[in-house]
Each structure stands twice: as C-alpha cells, then as structure tokens.
Amino acid sequence: MSYKKSEEAFKEAFSVIPGGVDSPVRAFSSVGGTPPFIDRGEGGYIIDIDGNRYIDFVQSWGPLIFGHCDSDIEKAVIDRVKKGLSFGAPTLVETKLAKRIVELFPNIDKVRFVSSGTEAVMSAIRLARGYSKRDDFIKFSGCYHGHSDSLLVQAGSGMATFGSPSSPGVPADLTKHTLLARYNDIESVEKCFSDSRDGVACVIIEPIAGNMGLVPADEEFLVELRELCNRYGALLIFDEVMSGFRASLRGSQEFTDVKADIVTFGKVIGGGMPVGAFGANRDIMSHLSPEGAIYQAGTLSGNPIAMSAGLASLEKLISNPDIYSTLEKRAKRLMEGFKEASREFNIPMVTEVRGSMFGFFFSDKAVKNFDDALKNNSELFAKFHGAMLKRGIYLACSSYETGFVSTQTTDDMIEEAILMARESLREIVES
C-alpha cells in the first residue's frame, strides 16, 4: 500500500494546521505513522486519497451506525439543503427530533439541541449546578466528557480527590470544584461526597465508558451510585454521547435499570452532522433559559440540516430495532475472532462488546477502571494497528478508543478482519 499522497497532504496540512489535524487523536501520535487522508466513504469502507480501501471500524468515532452514504440520510440532507442552510429561527424538524428522543426515554420530558457533545455536557453541568445551587461535581478518571475547562481534569497528586487541570490553559481555579473518583469503585465516590465542602451538584459518568477502551459500569455500582446521589441530593448525569443509540436504541438503559436525571447525547443523533443534545424531566429543564434563569444558547443550535440527518437516522433505528442484535452478533464474532487469533500466538487479550460497540486490550486481566486500562500493552497495540492498517483494516488509532460496527459491516468483512488480525499478529510475533 502506498501512502504517498497522504504523506504529502499531511506535511502540507501541518504547515497551516497545528499537528496537521483538527482533533488531536487523528494525528496517529500514539501509534505512529501517517494518518491516511480520506477521500470518500462507501458503505462499510473508506477510501483514502492514494486509492487504498479500508474496512472502517471507526465510523467517524461513532456517529455512522448506517455506514457511509446511507441513501435515506443522504436524501434527507439534500432535500433540506435546498431550502436553505440555517435561519437561527425555530424549524419543525427540531421538535420532531426532540419528540423521538422523549418518546424513547421515560426520564426525559424535554431536550435542548447543541452542536457537539462537548457543548451538551458543558451545558448539562451548568444546568445541574444552577438547579442544585451547588458548585462541586464528581467525575471518573478515564471518562471523557469533551474538552470544556472544568472537565479537563486528571487525578491530583497522591490520594487527592480534587482534580488538577490536565491541560495548560485551564486555570486550577476552574477545576477545583471537579472531584475525581475511580470507575466501578463506589467507596471512591463516597469519599468525594464526604470531601466536598460546598456540596455536590452532580455526578457525571459514561455508564458504558468508551473513552478508556470499552469498559461498562457494573450494574451494582450504578445502583449504588444512584443511591448515593439520592442520599446527598445530587443529580446523576449519564453521558451517552457515545453509547446513546449505539449500545442500544436506549443507550445504556437496555443494560441497566438505573435512571439518570440528565442525559447527554451526540454522535449518532446527528447521523454524521455536528449535533449534541441534553435532556431531563420537565422540572429540571424548566430552569433553562428562556423558561428559567440558567443561560445556554447557540447560533447554529438545532441547525435544520443537522437535525434532518439526525431525524433520518433515528427514524431508521426506531423502525428497525432488531438492528442492534444483528450488530451485536457481528461485534461479538469479531471479538471472538481476535481472541482466537491472539490465543494462537499466546498473546493475552481481553474483549468487551455492548451492542455495536467493541473493545479489546492486550492484557491478561479484566479491565474495570482506568488504572487497569493503563496496564495494557500499548506498544503491541501500536504494532497491531499499523499491521492491520496496511492490510486494509481501519481501527481506532489508540488502545483507549472504542470500535464500532455499522449495518454496512457485513459478515464477510468481519471474517476478513479476523483473518487479517491473525496475519498481523503472526507478522508481529515472527519479526
């Protein structure tokens, strides 16, 4: 496979865009090599500007559950484009999309649309703080909730529960209200609650974590988390920007009976266009401007093109709910195949599947939290990623990302990927 055109394009992009990319992970920093520049998608494939074709397990990091160039979504977008791109005024399609979401989630009466997952989460946190009149909130290490200031937090030194900024440019003053707990560890959450001086406005969690690899929360942990929130009068936020409409039609809610007070969405609900959303019951949402005093706004929020793409996607999902069991079967087969291949070469691997989401770690121990995830063999992952790429398999370029199958990822494509995994591992072991 030649990457000549991508190599040149990367150099040229580098001269005018920091790192040559508009979102850091795309630069392949953790696996090395040149990221292929993509020319187009075709169903389950992407094709780069050198003409190389790959089976796409990234799917724009989650949104494309129907693969590339789905004819229904394409038609919805094109029909809408002809009426104008944006008005900054209400359109019918926003209400339609909101209704679809409200109908699916008993804990959501109202939804507000924004343009990214980051914005959805940032606004949900503000809503929780404004509603509860408290400043502190609890998040989990290894969970990602977008790049807004108070969420870019890493563990402080030692056993500190109060986080420190994980990026320069984030003042410590802005993260001092962010308390950090360990995923799947309820005692660490209790400690945060008791350490909080000002009171905890909310706990935010990815109920199916997809940003430290795929690490679902234990049911018992979620139940206890809900109880703790009730006891302390804190709101529970499920960040389902990735898992919403991906793990199942109701995101994590097919997997747990625990209900969150506020839920955030993104990715799939935009069908490939920039969309985020957050929803809650009528009482909580009534505190949002203009009904209430908590301010939140957006010039392009609820953009009709983006709403149309999202609505077309959701309507397809709602009318074909069996999609998820088919996708889960394929994701499970893929992970079984990867495991068989790694067993053949005595390489330890653990895998996880939730609906159309899959994850694997080169590790011999089940991964329950971020500390466990960090113990994976990331050097081996980098080699595996490169070996798969040159065999036409496009996997996420970090061992802390989740993979996805779409309705366009056929059984044959799954078998092809398994075969290539075996050959890639053979090449690594024999070199």
Ligand SMILES: *Cc1c(COP(=O)(O)O)cnc(C)c1O
């Ligand atoms: C992707 C993601 C976000 C951020 O969404 P953007 O659209 O990239 O801003 C937030 N939370 C979770 C769980 C995500 O996976």
